[in-house]
Amino acid sequence: RHCDGARVAVEDLRGIQGKLDVQGPNAVAILKSVFGLDLSDLKRFRWTRVENESESWIVSRTGYTGADGVEIYPPAASMRRIWQALTAAGARPCGLGARDTLRLEAGMNLYGNEMNQDINPLIAALGWTVSFKDAGRNFIGREAIDGAAPQEGMIGLKLNERGVMRTGMKVRTAQGEGVVTSGTMSPTMGVSIGMARVPVGAQAGEQAEVEIRGKWVAAGIVSMPFVRQGKVLV
Structure with missing residues (x-):
């Protein structure tokens, strides 16, 4: 292409x-x-x-x-x-389901969930993969994101109550509504964790809510990764 x-x-x-x-x-x-x-x-x-x-x-x-x-x-x-x-x-x-659980614990994006051709890397928490310092480095997609001010960003979520977050569930933060991009029950932590795309400004330590089966369930906004090398970080 x-x-x-x-x-x-x-x-x-x-x-x-x-x-x-x-x-x-x-x-x-x-x-x-x-x-x-x-x-x-x-x-x-x-x-x-x-x-x-x-x-x-x-x-x-x-x-x-x-x-x-x-x-x-x-x-x-x-x-x-x-x-x-x-x-x-x-x-x-083991299958891809096990791998997917581990990559989510590690706070790693999955193509089709956290990122795709319609989501720029600044929104998907992948700003570290691009550099605008070299004006002559005209990489594919630079024109679309150079100077952009993203209105959304990625956060980590840790459910405070029983339930399991899944892709597509609604999220409410103090800054507005967003969506769960990946969610699962963490076998290492014993609670449900997820990644969500929400309006910019949401910070670790704040509270959010996730709509699960018609009920808004409390969740904490946390820094990612959740787990690294088998050690729980949040």
Whole structure:
């Protein structure tokens, strides 16, 4: 869409390339014990290539759970062997629901919830990802947000009563109404937590209300992340 004549090739690797996410504080250790991979020098949000049993794997360290995590991209034909070796060594299978709960505890955005093509990064608490210092750096979308004064922003919510926040629920703050963008029951904290997009000005320490099944339920506005590396922060 934005290539403007640049030489870009897109190749469909389904059925050829596999992908397996190994997430959690022991991710690096279990990959070393099972496959002999030493990833101690691989920094967060970086990737490398490794050799394993005459195969070339791409390995990245971009875990999206608030804990450590490694993603491996081996040939699709090797996925069964790798899965069986990891589970035999103690890795426990889990789905995207578990990952989503952990990324919410870590206060991390989910595309389609906190951010999409219609929500600019200043509203989605992603202002740190863009820079306006270099006037000549004309990144995609700069014209739309340069000089913008967002009327909404993101907050963290912790329910004070029983109930579970879910995406789309209404939120009331002293500054006006907003909407829950992500909500769940936190297994680490034992209470419902959520992220919400509300009018600017709402601050941690203030109170809010969330409409759950026709009832307005009290919630506290808190700083994010809620949990990091297994430690409760709010």
